[in-house]
Amino acid sequence: MEARTQPTTHATMLGRTPPGAAAPAGSAPPPLKAESRGLSFHYGKFQALKSITMPVHEHRVTALIGPSGCGKSTFLRCFNRMHDLYPGNRYEGEIVLYPDNTNLLDRDVDPIEVRMRVSMVFQKPNPFPKSIYENVAYGLRVRGVKNRNLLDDKVEASLRGAALWDEVKGRLHEVGSNLSGGQQQRLCIARALATDPEILLFDEPTSALDPIATASIEELIAELRRQVTILIVTHNMQQAARVSDYTAYMYLGELIEFDRTDTIFFKPRRKETEDYITGRFG
C-alpha cells in the first residue's frame, strides 16, 4: 500500500518494498486491523486454544502454521464466529476489530454482521449449486440488494478482484461447479469479496489444487492484501514463507512464536519454531 501512491519512476521502484514482501526490518509495523487478546476456546470439555494474544496487521498477510491439531484452524474460525454453529463451544477472551474496537466475540454482536466484515474461503472449493453470477451475488442478495445494475457491477468487480473475470465473463450464467478446481476456488474468493469484507480468512485454500492453480491463488493473495487484511492457515510451510508478511507458529493450542515471516524462516527466536520449520519435529 505504501508504493501505490508514489509515481512509479525507476527511482521509486528501486526504493520501494517489493510486492509480496513485508516492509524492511526496523521500520514501524503497520497499524492493527484486529487483535486477539487472551483468547481461549473450548470444544465442550476440550480446550483447543490457550489464551492466545496476537496482533493482525492491516493490509498484511498473516500465516498460521503448526502441526495438525495445534489449533490453527480453530483460531482462524474464531474470527468469523464459525464455532457458534455448534452447541457446547465456548470462547473466553476477545477478538477486537479496529478501528471501531468491536469485540467480535461479544454476545451482543450479531455473527451475521461479523461474517459480512470477516469472510472465509475454505480448503475445498465449495461453490453453491447456482450460476457463477448468483454465487457471487448471493451475499448481496441476502443483504437485500435488488438493483440489477448494482449487482452487475459488484459481480464484475468481485470476479475481477479474484482474477476470474476474463475466464468467465462469457458464461456467467453457467453452473459454478463446472469450473476447474482453481477457478472454483477463485469463484469462492469472488463470493467472499462481494460483501466488501475487511478481513479474509483462508483455511488451507490451495491444498486441493495443482501447483499452477496454487500459484495463481498465491498471486491473488498478494494482490488482495492491498484491499483487505488476510489470515491464512496452511500446512505448506513454503507457502507460508512465500505469501505471508507475518507468521504465527502454534503448538497444542498455544501461540509459540509470532514474528515477521523473514525472521521466522531465517532466525526464529524459539527452538520449538526452528525445529518445526526445519522438519525436525516429532
Next chain:
Amino acid sequence: MSDHTSKQFDAEMEAIRSGVLSMGGMVERQMTRAITALREDEDARLIDAVAADEREINHSQVLIDQQCAQIIARRQPTAVDLRVVMTVTKVVNELERIGDEIKKVAYKSARVRGNDQLTRLRYHDVVRMAMGAQEMLRKALDAFARLDVNEAADVVEEDDEIDVAFNGVMRQLISYMMEDPRTITPALEVVFIAKSLERIGDHAKNISESVVQAVKGKDVRHATADQIRAEVAGE
C-alpha cells in the same frame, strides 16, 4: 542439533559439512607445504605439490557448490539449515581463494630464493606472518566444524595482529630498497608474499564471520571485532 524427520536430509547436510572439512584439510596441507617452501631450500617437487593441491581445492569448491544448489532446489532449507548452507557456499569460496594465495606464496618464494640480501627477511618476519595465517586458518576451520562462535571471534581479533605484522614487513622492505636499489626486484617478490599472507588472514576472518552468521543469524561482516565479540556474548 537434533535430527530431521527426513534422514536423507540429514545425510545430505552431513555430506556437505564433511566435504567442507576435507576441503579445509587440503588447504591446511597446502599451507604447510608453502611454509616449508618459504623456509627451506629449493625443492621443485614441493611447488608442484602445492599446485596440485590447488587444483584439488578448486574441484572441491565446484562440487560442494553443486551440492548446496541441489539441497536448496530439492529441500528448500529454512532457518538453521538455510543459514548453514549459505555459510558453506561462502566458506568454500574463501577456502578456494586461500588456495590461490598459498599457491602464489609458494611460487614467489621459489623466485626469491638464493638472493642473499633478502634471506634474513624471509626467514624471520615473513615466516612468522605465515605461521600466524596458518593458525588463523586452523581456528577458522575449527570454529566452522564445531559452530563455535567464541573461536570465530578470536580469529577476527587475530586478523588485526597479522595486519600489524604486514605493515612491519612493509616498512622493513622499504628501508632495504632505499638503501640498495639492487634489492628492489627480490623485495617486490617478498611484498607480494606478505600481501598474500595478509589476504589469507582476511579470508580466515571472513570464514569466521560466516560462522557467526550461521549460529546467530546476524550478518557481522562489516562489524568491528568488539561488536562481534558483543554479538557472540549475547544470549
